Amino acid sequence: MLHRLYRRYWSSFEGLPAQLWVLALVMLVNRSGAMVLAYLTLYLTSQVGFSDASAGSMIGVFGIGSIAGALLGGRLVEAIGAVRVQTFCLLAAVPGYLLLPVWREPWAIALNIFLLSLATEAVRPANGTVIAKVAKPEDRTRGFALQRLAANLGFAMGGAIGGFLAAIDFRLLFVVDATTTLAAACILLMYFRLQRLPGEAPPADQTQLARPIHDVVFVVFLALFVLSTMVFFQFVSTYTLYLRDYYHLSSVQIGVLFAVNTLVIVATEMLLIDYVKRWPLLRTIGWGCFFSCLGFALLPFGSTFPFAIFAILVMTLGEMLSMSLAAGFVANRAPAGAEGRYMGWWSMGIAVAFVIGPMAGGALYQYDPNWIWYLSLAVGVIVLVGFHLLPEVATLSSGELPALQSLNPVPDPGDLIAESVGS
Missing domain, CATH: 1.20.1250.20 (MFS general substrate transporter like domains)
Known part of the structure; x- marks a missing residue:
């Protein structure tokens, strides 16, 4: 075994x-x-x-x-x-x-x-x-x-x-x-x-899709992911404060929680990514974002160290199901020659979440710390629904389907029917 x-x-x-x-x-x-x-x-x-x-x-x-x-x-x-x-x-x-x-x-x-x-x-x-x-x-x-x-x-x-x-x-x-x-x-x-890498020079006939801001599917995708990442970045701000103030955990115990997150990622993320590669890509990312938010939303419902470990395991599962898959989607979404521009917008979105997330969380923490985690659940549900609807929205535009499914070797039958009807 x-x-x-x-x-x-x-x-x-x-x-x-x-x-x-x-x-x-x-x-x-x-x-x-x-x-x-x-x-x-x-x-x-x-x-x-x-x-x-x-x-x-x-x-x-x-x-x-x-x-x-x-x-x-x-x-x-x-x-x-x-x-x-x-x-x-x-x-x-x-x-x-x-x-x-x-x-x-x-x-x-x-x-x-x-x-x-x-x-x-x-x-x-x-x-x-x-x-x-x-x-x-x-x-x-x-x-x-x-x-x-x-x-x-x-x-x-x-x-x-x-x-x-x-x-x-x-x-x-x-x-x-x-x-x-x-x-x-x-x-x-x-x-x-x-x-320079082979094929790195951008082609002369760049289309409108080479501009990420004109790619509606990418923009919606990025907005949804940034929203959930604002919750994720409580991990480096209000999360530790809450564990100290309401769980009364020591710095050593908080350090153990961070270690659990790292060890689980190192031990299982590659296995998990390999296992889920046949699942519908965008919906898998949506579930990952949801579980990431759920890991934080669970915090008000417990107060012990074992419960904190359970919550961080849920959050880590969501992190593993969303981060790498989302980055892979962005890389595959970019037309040839525009990878840098797409990855730039992707990195910028994460940076925006890093700035706004802790700032908003800090303001809410002063008002009522529990509200951060209740809103985390609401954000998780909104993002999950958004990612489930995004493939359907994408099929309304000609040529969107292959880019969305490029990481998913087994296309969804409903999407194939929609593509056939459109042609």
Whole structure:
């Protein structure tokens, strides 16, 4: 039994191009040092003398830079190539990390944070474009899942290392972040050598669909996903406050919950993605978003550590069913040559959710903490219904069906009938 499960686990990684494994190594190295954001508020308040409100505004500056960086990265991919964007932006982030602890003036710190987040976030659409270019359509979801696995492992190691370094000297956080970022850039340089990927140059006859904002299905898809992601980002804001204030959990117990999330993703996400590949894609994403929201909505109905573990398992199931599948849909939705632009809008949507979600959650938490979780359930239902209706809406437009079903080897019979009637 265990041997069969072991073989099934490793078989879920088979067939992925070597380039994706290199990207995963880059992600692992880079994220293992990505600890500055996690400790930025603590650094600004304890070391620089910022108030809680001023430190919070700096997180907002980081979010604004992330939104701008996502759009910029998508455009730069078309201009200079996805590998070059990742390499140059990682190199540009190195001095950004090293200089941040030098400043003491608020304007200088804000400018540094903005430019740093601009560079780091521009990497995301470029990374997604490489996956879209080198992986077959049916393998792109697994490619994104592999990157998530590497990122989660990196964050787990970085979080543990960051706490140890912060106890010694906060400046070590910035040095380690700069070092791992430089190492990630060097790996890209050694393997890809700043070369453009085959077929990366955009075709001359780009159509209206090459502009994501004109793609109605993509816009609705992105709006639904951003709505659920605003709930998901309570994970890094009000979620921990609620566990402390109402579950009375210790920091160690909260750390265990984060570890459970990471371990489940590492152990099962690739298996799960491989198992659900024949399910209707958009509806599976919808259920994933629903379970992610449900994991938070369960919180007011318990108060014990075991119940908190159950709730985070539900949330993690939803995260695994939505994140990689959604990224794969975006990559397959993009016309040839427009992958960077689509991935840029995708990354921008996540950045917007990162800014608005915690802000809205914080405001609601001051009014009534339970209302955050009740609204999470409402959002989950709305998004689930939206994703179930989206395939039907898409069939009203000629040519929409193949893009929607590109990750689903077994088309829905009703969709095939609709396509036949339309022709």
